[in-house]
Amino acid sequence: DAGITQSPRHKVTETGTPVTLRCHQTENHRYMYWYRQDPGHGLRLIHYSYGVKDTDKGEVSDGYSVSRSKTEDFLLTLESATSSQTSVYFCAISDLGGWYTEAFFGQGTRLTVV
Amino acid sequence: RKEVEQDPGPFNVPEGATVAFNCTYSNSASQSFFWYRQDCRKEPKLLMSVYSSGNEDGRFTAQLNRASQYISLLIRDSKLSDSATYLCVVNLLADRGSTLGRLYFGRGTQLTVWP
Numbered sequence: 001d002a003g004i005t006q007s008p009r010h011k012v013t014e015t016g017t018p019v020t021l022r023c024h025q026t027e028n029h030r031y032m033y034w035y036r037q038d039p040g041h042g043l044r045l046i047h048y049s050y051g052v053k054d055t056d057k058g059e060v061s062d063g064y065s066v067s068r069s070k071t072e073d074f075l076l077t078l079e080s081a082t083s084s085q086t087s088v089y090f091c092a093i094s095d096l097g098g099w100y101t102e103a104f105f106g107q108g109t110r111l112t113v114v
Numbered sequence: 115r116k117e118v119e120q121d122p123g124p125f126n127v128p129e130g131a132t133v134a135f136n137c138t139y140s141n142s143a144s145q146s147f148f149w150y151r152q153d154c155r156k157e158p159k160l161l162m163s164v165y166s167s168g169n170e171d172g173r174f175t176a177q178l179n180r181a182s183q184y185i186s187l188l189i190r191d192s193k194l195s196d197s198a199t200y201l202c203v204v205n206l207l208a209d210r211g212s213t214l215g216r217l218y219f220g221r222g223t224q225l226t227v228w229p
Contacts, residue, residue: 033217035219040221041221042201042219042220042221042222043158043201043219044219045216045217045218048216058216090157090158092217094217100146100163100205102160103160103217105157105158105159106157107156107157108156108157
C-alpha cells in the first residue's frame with residue numbers, strides 16, 4: 001500500500017470551530033488532493049496541490065483552505081466548521097497529476113460537525 | 115452538469131452473472147480514464163485504467179468510446195468479492211500539454227453479488 005496517512009481518522013467538533021485535517025505521504029509524489037464524499041454526490045474535489053506552496057481550488061472549496069509547506073504534508077482547514085461540512089474526507093496523492101498514473105487514497109477522516 | 119455521470123444502481127446479481135456498468139463524460143478534452151473500486155467505508159482503489167483500444171484484466175473488460183464520450187466496465191463470472199461500489203473516473207488536463215490533471219469522479223455504481 002502507498003504510504004499515505006490521514007489524521008485524525010474520526011473527529012466530532014462544534015459548529016463555528018476551526019478544524020485542521022492532515023495528510024502525510026512518504027511517496028514523494030508531487031500532487032496531493034483533498035476530496036469530500038457524501039451520499040448522492042460521490043467524491044468532490046475541494047483543493048489540490050501540484051507542488052510545495054502551489055495549490056488551487058476544486059469544485060467545492062468555499063469554507064476550506066489548504067497549505068502545503070513540505071512535499072509530504074497537505075493540510076485542510078475548515079475555517080469555521082458548519083453542519084454542511086459533516087462528511088468523509090479523503091486525501092489522495094499521485095505522481096503525474098493522474099495522467100494514466102494511479103491516484104492513491106488515504107483511509108479517510110470522518111468529520112461530524114454538531 | 116456533472117463532468118462524469120453514472121447509473122447509481124444498485125445492481126444485484128447472482129454469482130456467475132455478467133454485469134456491465136456505463137459511464138459518460140461531458141468534456142471531450144478529457145485525457146485519461148479509470149475505474150476505481152470502493153468497498154463499504156473504505157478508500158477508493160484503482161481497479162483498472164481504460165485505454166482507447168479497450169483492455170482486459172482477467173474477468174474485467176473496460177472499453178472507451180471517445181466519439182460518444184462513453185466508458186464501460188464489464189465483469190464476467192461475478193464473485194461475491196466483487197460486491198462494492200465502482201467509480202468511473204476521468205482526468206481532465208488543465209491545459210493542452212500540461213501534466214496537471216484534475217480527477218473527476220462519478221457518483222459510483224453499487225454492485226451486490228449474491229450466492
